[in-house]
Amino acid sequence: MKIELAENYGFCFGVKRAIKIAEENTNAATYGPLIHNSKEIARLDKDFKVGLVEDFQTFQPGDKAIVRTHGIVKDELQALKESGVDVVDATCPFVTKPQEIAQEMSEKGYSVVIFGDEKHPEIKGVKSYATHGALVVTEPKDLEDVKLHERVALIAQTTRKVEDYMEIANYLIPRHKEVRVFNTICNATFENQDAVRKLSKRADVMIIIGGKNSSNTKQLFNIAHENCSDSYHIEDEKELDFSWFDNKELCGISAGASTPDWIIQNVVDAIQAGVNS
Amino acid sequence: MKIELAENYGFCFGVKRAIKIAEENTNAATYGPLIHNSKEIARLDKDFKVGLVEDFQTFQPGDKAIVRTHGIVKDELQALKESGVDVVDATCPFVTKPQEIAQEMSEKGYSVVIFGDEKHPEIKGVKSYATHGALVVTEPKDLEDVKLHERVALIAQTTRKVEDYMEIANYLIPRHKEVRVFNTICNATFENQDAVRKLSKRADVMIIIGGKNSSNTKQLFNIAHENCSDSYHIEDEKELDFSWFDNKELCGISAGASTPDWIIQNVVDAIQAGVNS
Incomplete structure (x- = not known):
């Protein structure tokens, strides 16, 4: 055979970058798994003393906290910084972008629709930047009984299939005056x-x-x-x-x-x- | 049977409105056919003395010019107004909207793509508002060898089929960072x-x-x-x-x-x- x-x-660009950041910041802890691979997480712990913290409130002033590739919720990032924790941001730049888009579109009065998994850390993070809230959907059906503004901004989880994303776009476009489709799939x-x-x-x-x-x-x-x-x-x-x-x-x-x-x-x-x- | x-x-809203405007402005001339119906044009001429002028340069100061439902090219509208012609605008408000969008998006640095017929007066008008030019297409094939910006604004002729419009959107979205799809079909x-x-x-x-x-x-x-x-x-x-x-x-x-x-x-x-x- x-x-x-x-x-x-x-490995993508964002993961390579995050691992390099972790390797350069020994005696630190990531808030949540740095990447979704437990074997690599264990290697970083063993070889670089980069641990894993699941509750951000366990960080103490002076601790070094590495923000995972998927990013974290806006308020938590703010709280970490304000509490005197040394924050090292390993959020993938391709995830920072949809966070910024969510904030800008929400502030401009668009209904923000995010195509992705509500429970995924990336999406929790992106959603938290939409000042006036955002709707997270996985299929057109999720939009059926929802009231949105005439103007909608559509954002995708970076790791989604473009064909599935297009189904959401195709549902929204005929029903709204303007749909701003951001191609945030990396x-x-x-x-x-x-x-x-x-x-x-x-x-x-x-x-x-x-x-x-x-x-x-x-x-x-x-x-x-x-x-x-x-x-x-x-x-x-x-x-x-x-x-x-x-x-x-x-x-x-x-x-x-x-x-x-x-x-x-x-x-x-x-x-x-x-x-x- | x-x-x-x-x-x-x-009759749609824009056509009813334009005919009312024409009937209220006797002894005038429309620049181009007011609507695409020669029988109704003949009725307005006979009953309301609203004629038809095909070359805007034949308008003289003091003449009354009615702008057709489809709108006209921006420079010609400007020239008519500056030459002392009394301009009565019967452009359908649903056509004024894409004209405004074309201008705003072009000025903001978006590549403007218009789905419609390049030879149709509405599209000639809408295109003329895109300060830095616009591309007029009728099918995805027309986009194949074209270089556009990362950010694209998409506008449709008001009378097009939404299914055909979606084909253009579906071609553009996976290929660009942002596609602003304006649903200008009335x-x-x-x-x-x-x-x-x-x-x-x-x-x-x-x-x-x-x-x-x-x-x-x-x-x-x-x-x-x-x-x-x-x-x-x-x-x-x-x-x-x-x-x-x-x-x-x-x-x-x-x-x-x-x-x-x-x-x-x-x-x-x-x-x-x-x-x-």
Whole structure:
């Protein structure tokens, strides 16, 4: 069986940047997981003494707090800064942008609609910047009984599928005088999605590696599964089941934006060893 | 055979308003046809001495010039006013709006894209307000080899089909940082289109009445024809061919926004008389 990596996969600009920031700020703690990959979080803790704090009120004056790639809620960032905590911001610049858009559009009187997962930290953060509130939706149905202004600003979670985003835009545009559609889906997301789409059309089995709570990894899995019914989402090589590869000729591999290369390499090595054993 | 009128058809708000303005301004001339209906233009000339001038330079100081529902090019409006001509503006307010949007968006640095017919007077007018120029397109293909800014403002001709407009929006949104989609298709257009869609699904033959150069009438005809292959676009009852009604049970009728009720009535009467004779 041949193993082929997607043309684009794995760590994006924002994740690489955040890990570099964490490695340069030892003896610190991130507020929430820096990225959605527990293995990499454990490595940062072990090798760089960058811990993890889940409640921001445990930070004390003088502590060093690293803000995760997904950003945090505006009030909490403000409170951290005001409490004398040394804040190091590792928010991905592609997430800062939708935060700024949410604030500006809300202040200008637009109804702000965010396409994404209400429970995802990125979206909690972006929503908190909409001064007059925002509506978070995942499908056009969520907009059916909602009253919005004539002018609507539409923002997407950075890791969403553009086709799904267009469905929301297509619902809103005929119903409102103006819809400002901000394309906040990041390029790395586009590129990884495009690459997995191509590869999964040719592959007999697809392995998508990444955190089970990673939004962009889940999107990659969905795209792979649309084209290749034998698609699997795993966090590391321990989850592999070698029966998946029986009578397969081409195994395609991709990984989410928060999956480090060393985990991907472990998976590739394990498949090769397992299939050949 | 039963004859049924669409739930909404004919004169829109802007056309009614323009005709009222013309009837109140006798001994005047419109610059270009006031509306796209030659029969109604002839009636205004005969009954209200409102003539028709095709070249704006023939207006002399003291003349009364009525600006047509579709609006005119910005520079010509300015020149008319400066030359001492008494300008009466019958531009439909739903056309003034896209003119204003084109100007504001162009001045704010957006690439302005107009979905419509480059040769239509409304679009010539709207385009002229885009200070730094605008691109007029009729289908996504027209955008393929074009270089636009990261931020794009999209405007539609008031009489276009919303489904076609969405195709342009869907092409632009994934390719640009921000697309401001202005829903400038007017409600009367929506309502007349919706009504003709419903009726043409039930009818055996559809008659669409309106000027052959009327954009909104052509759209109504296209919608009718999608659902009912025996659809015909006529300007008045003289164009009827009674063989169209052979063995038909339901004849649906609609009319463009510039078609006066008296013409519609003439057509209905003629069909009834012809079929029953």
